Amino acid sequence: MKLATLKDGSRDGQLAVVARDLKTAHIADGIAPTLQAALDDWTFIAPQLEALYAELNAGRARRPFDFDPARCMAPLPRAYQWVDGSAYVNHVELVRRARGAEMPASFWEEPLMYQGGSDDFLGPHDDIVLAHEEWGIDFESEVAVVSGDLAMGAGPDEALRRIRLVMLANDVSLRNLIPPELAKGFGFLQSKPATAFSPVAVTPDELGDAWRDAKLHLRLRSTWNGRLVGQPHAGTDMVFNFAQLLAHLCKTRNARAGTIVGSGTVSNKDASQGYSCIAEQRSLEAIGSGEAVTGYMRFGDTIRIEMLDEAGKSIFGAIEQAVKRLEP
């Protein structure tokens, strides 16, 4: 099924079921007030949402309305955990090579993940509001999953069974703040502003054969200022799958329902597939000619991130954001 959270002025929005074709939706607050509430009690709530989803798709739901992605918040407008992996190690290697840094061989064997801020996510059409272009504003197109409860020490098999939802993410990054911040040794804080998510989150069964091996086997399309700049295959070159990322997270602690884990920037070794973040393109330029020529995003720039199924239909709806200057 497909789920969305609609803006209603509250912090957590209103849970809605969205039709498979993304054309209509139906309020689901009679079943669960919020997506977090549904995740907190998933085995009880999910079948009721599935029943409403079936009715909506069959045209038998009582009060359907037109689905408008611009009215969406992130499926979880705020979450208790957001951890982002770097599962496409090709991306990590490229970016490091461009700045002359060695990548430890262990990066191919153990996931690299960071703990992100999760208290204030952006909806799919919300502006990316920032104070300075000079911070080096970049998008990062990613796949993300939402898990149920996982106990400390859970392995990949158990983690796979607890993946409740799949969605897309724009892990906005401030490239020029990253080197000094990472040099301090404690990871990202200011260099990772609010992350945006796709209009809908979908259950893995909705993805059919495209969901296998705890990976999503479809292309992720990034369109920057109206130009398609990347369509790498998310099932290719993903060195750690989502089950492995979740198991890595759970080694020393529990992960509770609603934990979001990102894939990291989707990146293929085949550079002809384009890029899912500007930093990667700049790295390729720097490695090739010695100079990165593509600039980061400017105020007014737009980014669209979308995934189509085999029939060419949008699965998650599109993340469609514009970069805006923070008005003091």
Added chain:
Amino acid sequence: MKLATLKDGSRDGQLAVVARDLKTAHIADGIAPTLQAALDDWTFIAPQLEALYAELNAGRARRPFDFDPARCMAPLPRAYQWVDGSAYVNHVELVRRARGAEMPASFWEEPLMYQGGSDDFLGPHDDIVLAHEEWGIDFESEVAVVSGDLAMGAGPDEALRRIRLVMLANDVSLRNLIPPELAKGFGFLQSKPATAFSPVAVTPDELGDAWRDAKLHLRLRSTWNGRLVGQPHAGTDMVFNFAQLLAHLCKTRNARAGTIVGSGTVSNKDASQGYSCIAEQRSLEAIGSGEAVTGYMRFGDTIRIEMLDEAGKSIFGAIEQAVKRLEP
């Protein structure tokens, strides 16, 4: 006022008001079901909680009961954000010097903070359950604040006005996992297991003169296996106050209500005040004799963290935890 969250089998527990002397408590779920709900609507909810607090202290509340810290969850059993600072730079410098690493001079001018996991906090009497002693289990005694909404770009003055609550934290750390994890460059993940918080969180006005300059000017007592090992003054040698830490966090994004910010391990330059984490003691030993002799925590060890007011009364109740082996 003093607030606590009681275990009731739910994920977020039950909000209670606790008497100033920590002897009695009163359920507050008629006012707000959870502490997060109170923080979400603080200006409306807080006065109602204050009224109940006044009645409880005056012995006029309708259904008071004995307050039992062992029944407490963390005041926020799960939160949307937990960011920990290293405001006692003396601690950072000592630990680095012991391992022969230079500390950049900028650490005295710009806060060092990391994004922590916030989905699964421990209550004040909950066991610290971990799989291996070899991970190097350590406590870290800290002061923490809970903020209301802060907009991107908010400065220290505004941040100070948004500090809603103050509490104590045990930021449990796995010392032997830290060096390899930090070497990967993305900060802590596995090396920071679940954090514990004090039985009650208190509003700043409750602290009287001890709360000034956005710092808490009292000693933080750490008792390891029944022996007082540290009582450094939390108002001394805190290089960045809580308002500055919050402003640092908000530079590129909003911080939403319920954001928890930790002080980092409380540490005084005057080493006779003892230590708030074993790593610091080991650093002093290594610097002094070349060898760290104090071992990390073993299964069965206990840690008690508490702060007394000028009259010798416990303000927050005690964090009192035992380390236990994870049963497979």
